[in-house]
Each structure stands twice: as C-alpha cells, then as structure tokens.
Amino acid sequence: MSGTYLGMPAFPKAAHEAVGNQTLRANLRHATHTIRGKRAKAVAEVSDWAELREAGKRIKDHTLRHLDRYLVQLEESVTAAGGVVHWAADADEANRIVIDLVRMTGESEVVKVKSMATQEIGLNEALEAEGIHAYETDLAELIVQLGKDRPSHILVPAIHRNRGEIRDIFRREMSEWGRPAPEGLTDTPAELAEAARLHLREKFLRAKVGVSGANFMVAETGTLVVVESEGNGRMCLTLPETLISVVGIEKIVPTWQDLEVFLQTLPRSSTAERMNPYTSTWTGTTDGDGPQTFHLVLIDNGRTDTLADEVGRQALRCIRCSACLNVCPVYERAGGHAYGSVYPGPIGAILSPQLRGTESEIDASLPYASSLCGACYEVCPVAIDIPEVLVHLRERVVQGGPATREGTKVVLKPAKGHAAERAAMRAARWAFSHPGALRTGQRLASRTRRFHPRTLPGPGRAWSDTRDLPAVPAEPFRDWWQRTHGGKDTTK
Amino acid sequence: MNSRELILGRVRRALADVPRDDPPYDQAVDRDYLREHGNLGVEETVGLLAENLADYRAIVHRCTDDELPALLAGILSAHGSASVVVPPGLPPAWLSAADITRVEDRAESTAYDLDEVDSVVTACALAIAETGTIVLDGGLDQGRRRITLVPDHHICVVRVPDQVVSSVPQAFERLDPARALTWISGPSATSDIELDRVEGVHGPRTLEVVLVSGAGLA
Ligand code: SF4
Numbered sequence: 001m002s003g004t005y006l007g008m009p010a011f012p013k014a015a016h017e018a019v020g021n022q023t024l025r026a027n028l029r030h031a032t033h034t035i036r037g038k039r040a041k042a043v044a045e046v047s048d049w050a051e052l053r054e055a056g057k058r059i060k061d062h063t064l065r066h067l068d069r070y071l072v073q074l075e076e077s078v079t080a081a082g083g084v085v086h087w088a089a090d091a092d093e094a095n096r097i098v099i100d101l102v103r104m105t106g107e108s109e110v111v112k113v114k115s116m117a118t119q120e121i122g123l124n125e126a127l128e129a130e131g132i133h134a135y136e137t138d139l140a141e142l143i144v145q146l147g148k149d150r151p152s153h154i155l156v157p158a159i160h161r162n163r164g165e166i167r168d169i170f171r172r173e174m175s176e177w178g179r180p181a182p183e184g185l186t187d188t189p190a191e192l193a194e195a196a197r198l199h200l201r202e203k204f205l206r207a208k209v210g211v212s213g214a215n216f217m218v219a220e221t222g223t224l225v226v227v228e229s230e231g232n233g234r235m236c237l238t239l240p241e242t243l244i245s246v247v248g249i250e251k252i253v254p255t256w257q258d259l260e261v262f263l264q265t266l267p268r269s270s271t272a273e274r275m276n277p278y279t280s281t282w283t284g285t286t287d288g289d290g291p292q293t294f295h296l297v298l299i300d301n302g303r304t305d306t307l308a309d310e311v312g313r314q315a316l317r318c319i320r321c322s323a324c325l326n327v328c329p330v331y332e333r334a335g336g337h338a339y340g341s342v343y344p345g346p347i348g349a350i351l352s353p354q355l356r357g358t359e360s361e362i363d364a365s366l367p368y369a370s371s372l373c374g375a376c377y378e379v380c381p382v383a384i385d386i387p388e389v390l391v392h393l394r395e396r397v398v399q400g401g402p403a404t405r406e407g408t409k410v411v412l413k414p415a416k417g418h419a420a421e422r423a424a425m426r427a428a429r430w431a432f433s434h435p436g437a438l439r440t441g442q443r444l445a446s447r448t449r450r451f452h453p454r455t456l457p458g459p460g461r462a463w464s465d466t467r468d469l470p471a472v473p474a475e476p477f478r479d480w481w482q483r484t485h486g487g488k489d490t491t492k
Numbered sequence: 493m494n495s496r497e498l499i500l501g502r503v504r505r506a507l508a509d510v511p512r513d514d515p516p517y518d519q520a521v522d523r524d525y526l527r528e529h530g531n532l533g534v535e536e537t538v539g540l541l542a543e544n545l546a547d548y549r550a551i552v553h554r555c556t557d558d559e560l561p562a563l564l565a566g567i568l569s570a571h572g573s574a575s576v577v578v579p580p581g582l583p584p585a586w587l588s589a590a591d592i593t594r595v596e597d598r599a600e601s602t603a604y605d606l607d608e609v610d611s612v613v614t615a616c617a618l619a620i621a622e623t624g625t626i627v628l629d630g631g632l633d634q635g636r637r638r639i640t641l642v643p644d645h646h647i648c649v650v651r652v653p654d655q656v657v658s659s660v661p662q663a664f665e666r667l668d669p670a671r672a673l674t675w676i677s678g679p680s681a682t683s684d685i686e687l688d689r690v691e692g693v694h695g696p697r698t699l700e701v702v703l704v705s706g707a708g709l710a
Contacts, residue, residue, distance in 0.1 A: 027686070034687050051525035062520035065510045068503045081670075087496040139693055140684035156684060163685055189685040193693050200694065205603045205642075221669040231641060231680040231695025238637040239603050249499065254517055256669045260661040261525070263675075271683065274544065275623035275660075278695065279675035280637075286672045288599050289636040300499045308506035407502040 010365040015334035024160050024335050031159045032326045038272035039323060039379070045274070046264065055261045057383040060317035063219075063252050064307060070219040070252045071298070077222030081284020083294040090406075091121035094299045098123060098211065098244055099130050101295055105242050107132075107208045113226065113236040114138035115213025116320060117246050117299060119151065119342040120355075123211070134211065135177070135203050137232035139196050146173040152336030152344060154322035155270050160335055163187040174199050200232065210240035210291065214247045215319065216262060217296075220255045223283045224296070227266060227276050237280050243291035249298050250307075250316040262319060265381035269321035302355030308404035311392040315350045317382040324376035324386060330369055339366065346376035350389040357405055358397050364415045367393035528658035529622055537621045538652045542703060544624025548678030549691060550699040557706030560649070561589035564613060567647055567700055568592055573610035577639045581632025582613060586649065597639045606642035612696075613647045614640055617673075618655045619701075620663050624678065626650060626701060627663060629671040637674055646696040648676070652703045 018024055043049050063070055075085045088094035102110060110127070112118065112134050124134040124145075136145045143158040144151050147169045151157030158166070167187040174181045179199045185191060212233070216225040224245055226233045237243060253259065267276045285294050307313050325331045325345030336344035340362040341352035349370055353363040367390050376386040396403060400414040493501075514520075532540060542552045555563045568576060568590050575593040587594065595601075595609050615633035616626045626648050628634045640646050650656065657663050667673060680695030691697055 031687055046529060048525040048529070051522070055521055055523060055525055058521045062515075062517060065507060065514055067507065068500050071500065071503065087494070087499055089495045089498050093495060137694070138684075139682045143684070156687070158684055166685055189688040189690045192685055193682055193690040197693055201607070204694070205607060218669065223669045229680070230682050230693040232693065234637065234641050234674065235694055238641065249503075257661075257664055258521075260664040264660050273548075273677070275620075275625050275675070275677040277548070277676065277678050277681050279673075281669065281673040281675075283670055283672070286630065289630055290638075290672060298499070300495075300502065304499060304502035304506050307503060310509055404506065407498070407505065 010361040011334075011338055011340065011369045014338035014340065014362075015330070015369070018333070018335040018338045021335075023162065023165075025333065027160050027162050028332055028335055031153075031156060032332050035156075035272060035326045039269065039326065042268040042272040042274065046268070049265075052261055052265050053381055053383055056265055056319075056381055057317065059253055059258050059261060060319075060382055061314070063254055064250065064313060064316055067249065067252070067307065070254060071249060073219040074217055074222060074252055075298075077218075077220065078284060078296050079222075081222045083222065083284045083296055086295060086297045088297055088299045088301070090301050091299075094121045094246060094297055094301065095123055095126035097297050098246065099127060099132065101242070101244050102127070102132050102209055103130075105209050109133040109135065109203075109207075110209040110211050110244075111135050111137050111203055111207040111236050111240065112141075112211045113213070113228065113233040114141050114157070115211070115246060116154065116342055117213045117248050118211065121246070121299065121301060123246065135200070137200050137204070137236060138228075139193060139230060139232075142196055142200065143169060146170065146177065150337060151342065153325060154320050154344070154347075156322075160337070163189060163192065166192055170195050178202060204232075204235040204239055207236070207240045209242045209244065210236035212236055212243065212245045214245050214251060215266070216259060217247060217252050218254075218256055218259065219252050221283055223256065223281050225259065225279065225281045227263075227279050229271070229277045231278055234278055234280055237282065238290040240291055242293040242295070244295045244297065246297045246299060249300055249303050266319055266321055269319075269323040269379070269381040302357075304407060305357075305404045306351075306354040308409075309354065309392075312350065312354050312389050314384050315347065315354060315389060317384055318347050318351065319382060320347075321381055323379040323381065327375040327379050328370075329373065329375075330371060334369070339369065341366075346370060346386045346390075347384070350384075350386055350393060353393055353397075357403070358393065358412070358415065364397045367391075367397060525661075526659075527661050530658075532621075532658065534653045537658050538656055538703060540658075541619055541621035541624065541650075541652075541656055544621065545626075545678070545701050546624075548624050549681075550624070550678050550701050553700065553702045555702065555704055557704060560586060560702065560704050563702060564647065564649075565590040565592075567702075568611055568613075571611060571645055571698070573645060575609045575611070577606065577609050577612040577635070577643060579614055579633055579635030579639065582615065582635075583633065587613065597635050603638060603642055606638060609643045611645040611647060612639050612643045613649070615649050615651075616655065618657055618663060618666055619650045620657055620660060622659045625663075626676050627667065628674045628676070629667065630673075631671075637672060640674065640676075641695055644692070644696050645698045645700070646676075646679075647700045647702065649702045649704055652705050 086097045127134045140158040153159040164187050170181040181195050214224040215227045267273045328346050331345040339348040341348050343351045349366045353366050358364045370390050372387045397415045400412040403412050545552050577595045617629035619626045679691045679699040682693045683689050
C-alpha cells in the first residue's frame with residue numbers, strides 16, 4: 001500500500017494522541033452521531049433490509065469464490081465495449097501503468113474523482129514525481145489535498161475538519177493550485193462550497209484526462225458504476241477525452257441485475273439517503289458522448305493474499321459504505337488517522353493487515369483496535385463478520401501460522417512482544433464461542449470505567465495491561481446501543 | 493509471466509478450498525427481497541415520486557400535454573434564463589412557447605460553450621418513485637451526458653405514468669446496460685462540511701422536474 005503512511009506510530013499510540021485532541025474529537029463525535037441516527041431511519045424505511053443484506057452478502061461471496069472466472073468475463077466484456085484492460089499485481093505496477101497512459105496523451109494534469117484504490121497505491125504522489133499534477137475534485141478530498149493532510153473517513157474524508165479550519169485552508173492554499181479563494185470568504189458551508197465550485201470548474205472545463213475508481217464492475221456486461229453526490233464524478237467521467245479507472249479486482253458483481261441490490265443498500269448505509277444524488281454507469285466507450293478512450297486498470301495489491309484466507313476473505317465483500325466507522329466507539333474516539341491506512345475504522349482494522357501483512361508494528365496492532373462489541377457487524381450491509389476476522393487476525397499476530405504473501409504460502413512467526421496476547425487470544429476465542437460471557441464481560445468492564453474497551457474477561461486482562469487504548473465511554477457501549485437504537489434493529 | 497497470468501494464478505490458488513460443485517450463480521443467491529415496497533396504485537406511485545423528488549429538493553411541477561409548452565416557457569423565464577441547451581431529439585413543441593436562445597448540442601461544442609448556457613431541457617428514460625430518481629440514458633431527447641451537467645439549471649420532463657417505475661429493481665429490468673446511464677436524485681449536493689447539506693457543488697444547482705400526463709407530445 002501507499003508509502004504515505006509508512007512511519008505511522010502503531011494504533012495504540014496514534015489513538016492515544018488523537019484522543020487528546022479536543023477539536024478532532026468534537027468534530028468526529030458530531031459527525032458520526034449525525035450519520036448514525038439518520039442511517040437507522042433510512043434503513044428502517046425498507047422492510048426487506050435483512051433480505052437485501054443477505055442477497056448482497058451472497059452475491060459478493062459467490063463472486064469471490066469464482067473470481068478467476070468473473071475477472072476473465074469482465075475483461076472480455078470491457079474489451080468488446082471498446083475499453084482496454086490492464087492488470088497490475090501491486091501498487092508500483094499500477095502507478096507505472098497509469099503514468100504511461102497519461103504520458104501517451106501528452107497531458108501533464110489529470111482530474112480525479114475520489115477513489116480509495118488510487119489512495120491505497122499512492123497514485124497522486126507517483127504522478128507528481130513524474131511531473132503530472134493530479135487534482136482531487138471531491139470537496140472533502142480537495143480540503144484534504146489543500147490541507148496537505150490525509151483522509152480520515154471513507155465517505156467524508158475531511159470529517160476531522162470544522163468549517164473554520166476549512167476556510168483557513170481555502171484562503172491560504174487555493175491560490176497555490178489555481179483560482180484563489182474569493183475575497184472575504186466566510187466559514188458558511190454554502191460559501192465554502194461555492195469557492196470550491198469556482199476553483200474546480202476551471203480544472204474540469206480544460207481537463208483532457210480523468211482518473212476514477214469504481215464502486216462496482218459488472219462481469220456480464222463490462223459496465224462500471226460510480227456512486228457520488230456532488231457531480232464531480234460526472235465531470236471526471238464525461239468531460240475528459242481519456243478516462244482511466246483504477247479498480248480493485250474484488251469490485252465485481254456477476255450480472256446487471258445484481259446492482260439492484262447494492263443501489264438499495266449502499267446509499268442508505270453510507271449517507272443515509274434513499275439514493276445518492278448521482279450515479280453514473282458506463283460500458284466501454286459511447287460514440288460522441290464522454291471519453292473516447294477508456295482504460296481499466298485492475299489491481300491486486302494484496303487482494304489475492306486476502307482471498308487465500310478462508311476466514312479473512314469476507315473483508316473483500318466490503319462496498320465501502322462506512323457504516324461500520326460511524327458506529328464504532330473506538331473510531332469515534334481515535335479518529336481515522338490513527339489506523340495508519342486509507343481504510344480506517346473497523347473495516348480498516350481487518351483489511352489493512354490483510355492487504356499489507358502483519359509484519360509492521362501498525363499492522364500488527366490494528367486487530368486490537370476494537371472493543372469487539374459487534375456493532376460493525378450489525379450495520380454492515382454485506383454482513384462482514386468483522387469481530388470474527390479481528391479475532392482471527394489477533395491469533396495470527398500472536399501465534400503466527402500459515403498465511404499467503406504475494407501469492408506464496410508462508411508460515412508467520414509469532415510477533416515479538418506479544419506473549420501476553422497469546423493468553424488474551426485464547427480468552428477471546430473462548431468468549432466468542434460464549435456470547436453471553438462476552439456481553440457480561442463487556443458490561444462489567446465498561447461499568448468499571450477503568451478498562452473498557454481494553455479488557456477481555458479472564459485472562460484477557462494480561463493483554464490489556466500492556467496496551468494503552470482510548471479512554472472509556474461514560475456509558476457501557478451495549479447500554480448506549482440499546483438506548484439509541486431502542487432495540488429497533490432491522491438487520492439479521 | 494505477465495501480470496494477468498500472475499494474478500489469475502494467485503486467485504486460483506487462493507480458491508483451492510472452493511469445491512467443484514460449489515452452487516452455481518443462479519442457486520447461490522436468494523432473491524427473496526421485494527420487487528417493490530408497498531402496493532401502490534398508479535396515481536399513488538406518481539404521487540410518491542413527486543414527494544420524494546421534492547424531499548430531495550428538486551422543484552416539481554405537474555401538467556398535461558397541452559400545458560407543457562407554456563409551463564416550460566414559464567419556468568425558463570422565472571429562472572431568468574437567456575439561453576437553453578436543446579438535445580437533438582427533443583420534441584419541438586415542448587419549447588414552442590419559449591422566447592429564448594436555443595443552443596443545439598453539437599459534437600464540436602465544448603464544455604466551455606456549455607458553461608455559457610443558462611438552462612437545459614431534457615426528457616428522461618424513466619423515473620423511480622421510491623427513491624425520487626430520474627434516469628437518463630442518452631436517448632436523442634436527452635442528449636449527451638455533459639449537457640445535463642455543466643449548465644446550472646436542469647429541467648427534466650417525465651411522462652407519467654408510463655415512464656414511472658416504483659422501485660430500483662424495476663428500473664434495472666427496464667434499463668439497457670449498453671447505454672451510459674445517469675441517475676439523478678435531487679440537485680448536486682455535498683455534506684462534506686460538518687455534514688451540513690449544501691446544494692450545487694459541481695452539478696446543476698437547480699433541478700426542476702415536470703411530470704406531464706397524457707399521450708405525450710410528438
Ligand atoms: S465493512 Fe461493511 S459496514 Fe464497513 S464499510 Fe465495508 S460494507 Fe460498509
């Protein structure tokens with residue numbers, strides 16, 4: 001994954017620092033609580049949520065279990081529709097391919113619609129090193145890019161910034177990148193959005209090359225789908241002459257019909273809307289409408305290693321809705337940056353250590369960035385059992401064992417300094433097979449307000465004593481959950 | 493070995509645990525979710541569409557065929573528009589009452605040209621009541637994707653009830669994946685600044701939807 005995050009402190013340290021940052025905590029709490037409340041309402045509106053969730057899970061699971069077949073089918077249909085397919089085994093190769101494609105156009109700038117895959121591979125930095133400027137066009141990504149910052153949330157990357165900070169960033173930085181911020185810019189959201197509109201419009205209108213990710217790719221038809229709100233996606237997908245989409249190999253669904261499931265669950269889970277303002281689908285190129293050259297870069301970059309893990313594989317079902325972040329008591333306090341990856345929150349805690357391996361200190365610590373309360377699993381629209389994968393990865397960190405790295409089977413040694421965790425592991429596994437005990441354990445732990453979310457019942461304490469995790473919530477998590485959701489859980 | 497073979501090889505090795513008789517696609521997925529939510533009559537479905545469009549801050553109008561030209565002329569003048577982009581296949585009668593400069597969308601017109609135009613009027617492929625969504629598929633009465641994106645004011649005409657479906661699954665049944673589709677639910681919006689919703693970041697700031705009933709003007 002990207003070099004951007006190398007040198008990050010391990011999760012507990014980064015989280016500890018984040019918890020001490022008052023502004024960050026206030027911004028985050030406001031944001032996560034707002035989305036959380038709205039989402040529950042949006043989900044309650046559809047009576048078949050449980051069935052949609054199950055269908056989404058099964059579609060993705062089936063696709064992953066036959067991914068080779070669907071990848072080949074996708075390649076055929078994209079090619080038949082006039083696109084060109086490229087395969088990239090890792091981040092360097094993907095960046096190299098994109099750089100060469102941009103060079104071939106003779107252009108030295110590209111407009112980009114928010115894409116986690118390109119963040120993951122560090123594309124902007126790689127392009128910059130070759131003298132190609134990449135402009136992020138999503139408002140939040142613009143804030144992050146101008147602020148020389150990193151995204152902290154999947155969906156609302158600038159969630160950690162408040163309006164005053166955003167105004168200061170715009171005033172200070174916009175002129176460096178193009179059209180300056182208007183004179184006397186205030187901190188009202190409408191004025192800030194208008195400043196971004198003017199600043200970016202000049203870039204859209206002259207853009208010759210667009211770079212995107214995709215939310216879905218349909219194997220049967222070769223169709224790509226981008227889901228967004230602002231219209232910057234539509235700008236990047238339709239105004240340039242050349243479009244380059246960089247997409248992880250796990251983003252496939254088999255058929256056109258499958259989209260009917262995800263276009264119901266994704267908007268409601270992410271922004272709590274019945275439907276996001278804009279969805280674009282395209283199949284290769286269309287004569288006279290939109291880019292006349294289309295490249296699809298399919299990236300592995302650790303995904304096949306994740307696929308090789310029968311327990312961890314389910315993380316590849318993720319549709320990046322970010323619902324799990326908004327319910328996570330650890331994320332809410334620690335913030336997205338503490339996870340040291342473009343994938344923060346509960347999904348990041350299981351995805352990053354699988355994509356990157358658990359060798360680094362930050363990746364070895366991520367499976368511990370959780371209270372195992374299970375809220376992430378309950379909201380997940382594709383029913384990824386995040387706690388199950390967390391426990392599985394903890395086991396890998398502390399006990400070592402078989403894993404796949406870059407396509408080769410390896411046997412990992414237990415991580416150094418994790419002796420105490422080995423005991424905790426056994427406790428966690430025991431607690432998982434005894435859900436009642438886990439519940440009781442958590443309630444007791446949080447009511448004491450001394451250990452939660454860092455203790456597990458019984459031998460788990462040995463582990464918690466060696467860790468410094470975020471401060472405890474004033475209210476036990478499960479009690480809070482009961483109170484705020486009133487037992488109105490519509491998920492399976 | 494090239495990367496294609498490398499990746500496919502890794503995928504196949506990673507899936508060694510998947511049995512040969514793993515259920516095929518049509519058995520692997522239960523589709524026991526609903527084809528539509530609720531059991532609304534035709535008029536109620538159109539009503540729901542209007543309600544959900546308005547809830548997402550589109551401005552909704554209703555009229556009959558005969559009233560459409562006058563209504564469109566009125567909307568354009570109320571918006572203060574001096575020019576309007578017209579897709580090649582838009583029924584000429586629609587804008588027959590509007591006293592306004594018409595800009596045809598030509599292959600050679602650039603994004604800069606479109607940026608100078610005030611409004612755009614299009615038809616649509618269909619509209620989805622449950623979500624308040626209109627879908628464009630690039631048909632001749634809708635034009636290229638860019639014309640509904642760059643001008644700041646989009647007026648979209650939906651023929652009711654024949655272009656209205658209840659739900660997302662019903663929409664997918666009727667849409668053709670070979671065409672580039674644009675789904676629009678309300679005007680461009682962002683919630684990136686402290687989650688306050690702001691309309692109009694990059695796409696049109698004003699979306700007006702006209703629900704027209706009758707056989708449809710040719
Ligand atoms: S893991 Fe589930 S809840 Fe979290 S972002 Fe992915 S799909 Fe959404």
